[in-house]
Amino acid sequence: MSETSKPQTRNKERTQSLILAAATEEFAEKGFAGARIEKIAERSGSNKRMLYYYYQNKEDLFLAVMESAYKTIRDAESELHLLDLQPVEAIRRLITFTWDYYLQHPEFLRLLNTENLYHAEHIRRSKNIGFYNSKLIDTLNEILIRGQSEKLFRGGVDPLQLYISIAALSYFYLSNNDTLSAVFGRDLNTPKAKVERLQHMTDIVLGYLMLCS
């Protein structure tokens, strides 16, 4: 009887992760309100009932997506080993990483965008996100101190402000790329444009941080 039907592998983890991946795509593409449960079920190769089986409702599913997205970038960041680098190199590395990560994970930007529309209400409910980020700020602080003691960097820099600025410079350019391109009548999505952007961002941050010799 079941020969013609789908594998139906009864594999809990696999089904769950397929749903999560499908939900990530759908929410990233359409936003929270625009995403369709039906579409997520289709994309996952599973069915609607399973979404509700593993995640209770649309909101919880979105939260799971956000947590997963944060976990992914967190894991990537933890591979940076910034403290093994010279201060200037560490900053360059952080900028480049941020830029590349956003570039390769447009869904992350779009999910954040969506979450912002909802005043971070989902993220706020999460226990997993959060605290770890202080580690990144601590690391950045250490880099700033080292740079300052080596007479390379200016003093009085708030590492959180700096981190936000570094993120901002990449995020805004990429997240608003379509809008900016339309409004300014210049394609900001070409390879050349992107190379220039990375250079510009590095110039800005280091131009600000580094003392005149």
Place this chain on the structure above:
Amino acid sequence: MSETSKPQTRNKERTQSLILAAATEEFAEKGFAGARIEKIAERSGSNKRMLYYYYQNKEDLFLAVMESAYKTIRDAESELHLLDLQPVEAIRRLITFTWDYYLQHPEFLRLLNTENLYHAEHIRRSKNIGFYNSKLIDTLNEILIRGQSEKLFRGGVDPLQLYISIAALSYFYLSNNDTLSAVFGRDLNTPKAKVERLQHMTDIVLGYLMLCS
């Protein structure tokens, strides 16, 4: 019953602008997909039928909202008279204006956010938005040239990249404020935090632009 309540008075322009104002609020609060036509009608003091009478459908209404939002910031920017200021002051003024405008017009940020989710598909259809922005870039270019010829600014700065960066530094901080506050466990919405942010942004931009003396 009073003059200020229901339109009813057969005033085309008034009805239209009440609807547009209501739509701006609703779309900014809920995003495109999350916004409700019914709610917009209520907020406007008019009724659903009128929305469709003046704007053909939800998409066109959203486009009208975007165009209106752009027109508003455009009008404000045109009052800046940046070229009447010294280069350094002009940059400060631009940063401050951008920051203040975004601060006072959170709906603008949210509308842009929404439009980004839709790959700028509405803005793209607009003939009104667009071209004027080049004027701002021209102005910024002129400021950079002046600053450079006065030996104040570094050379080789792309005015569009700079403008995007200035916008980015304010936009990201404000647009992602809730998310950032949640993730980093620090309230970035206090008056003090905002003063610090404006200072930081000015430091970054001028630190980058200005030559060491």
Place this chain on the structure above:
Amino acid sequence: MSETSKPQTRNKERTQSLILAAATEEFAEKGFAGARIEKIAERSGSNKRMLYYYYQNKEDLFLAVMESAYKTIRDAESELHLLDLQPVEAIRRLITFTWDYYLQHPEFLRLLNTENLYHAEHIRRSKNIGFYNSKLIDTLNEILIRGQSEKLFRGGVDPLQLYISIAALSYFYLSNNDTLSAVFGRDLNTPKAKVERLQHMTDIVLGYLMLCS
């Protein structure tokens, strides 16, 4: 003040007949339920309020359209002078007239079609339509009697049945033309096809009526 506005000729009869003509087109194209008051107003060059001024509502307007359509064909039929012709010629003339009229007045067929969907509820309310048609049947009866007394036609033919058959042969072909063409995969709307149809219909009716010599 009024220089820019439309003629606004304040011509009762003209406005009324423009509305009627517009309504005829719209009802014929879309049927009763599918017709749009708004569209009729546009087509008429007048405005919605006028429709309700001259005709009380959609139903009454449709009735007026039907009556007008019947009056038009009635006027045309009264020009036939069938009794001036030989019996055989009279029949030929009636067939040809019916065919040509339907061909040149597709809106008449479509209006009848629509009315049939509504079980003739509008026509039934009309006092104008109706009685005159007996005159046509009387005429046809006279033709049949003459033909019979001249040993040309068979006897015992009900003139109403015959009239219905003559109308049917044209009506069905033209009214269902699109459907028949689609279903039988043969374009029944070409000039050649139409010529053949007229010949066939004449053959059928006269083949039936005329006695073998």
Place this chain on the structure above:
Amino acid sequence: MSETSKPQTRNKERTQSLILAAATEEFAEKGFAGARIEKIAERSGSNKRMLYYYYQNKEDLFLAVMESAYKTIRDAESELHLLDLQPVEAIRRLITFTWDYYLQHPEFLRLLNTENLYHAEHIRRSKNIGFYNSKLIDTLNEILIRGQSEKLFRGGVDPLQLYISIAALSYFYLSNNDTLSAVFGRDLNTPKAKVERLQHMTDIVLGYLMLCS
């Protein structure tokens, strides 16, 4: 509560066919534009949502109704076995069948009427309707040839024209029955009137086809 009432029983085919039957009734009664999705849902014992689950929208549902209606008459026609009869009897049988079928399936006439108003746009999209009909024309052609070779029928008769005429004679009388009765002031819907009509139609067709002996 009883087995015959609400579907609910998760029976795909049953639900689908109940919806189709309900839609057939509603569309036949009210035409396409006049039909109400809500009413169809009620008549079907199901709910609006299911209509959209199985048929995507009103147009597709109507197409399904048309295809089903054609399939029904097609199935009936295929039971006629006209080629087993003598030519004259075969023609009589076809006329009688057509008449009886239209008489017993007024919804078929009304659906066709409606489709004609829409210029066959739904039928045109169908792949199922169509080709089979040529079979009927082929059969009719064979009958005509036989009749001719037996010196019973005249030659040069186009089977498609003849079929259209046979259909026309029944269709117009029944489809326009209300209108004709109103216009001519004679009830054409009585049993007696119907018997006379069938006789008249048979007389016409055979009077045309048959050679004088």
Place this chain on the structure above:
DNA sequence: AATGAATGAGTTTTCATTCAT
């Protein structure tokens, strides 16, 4: 007589969620 803005009631369509198997 003429105009077009305003409206309530309805109509199609969509959606997250639940239920029977």
Place this chain on the structure above:
DNA sequence: GATGAATGAAAACTCATTCAT
């Protein structure tokens, strides 16, 4: 664990008709 049919509530959108000018 898995499936997809079933559903109520709500959403976008439409329409004939009326009202103020």
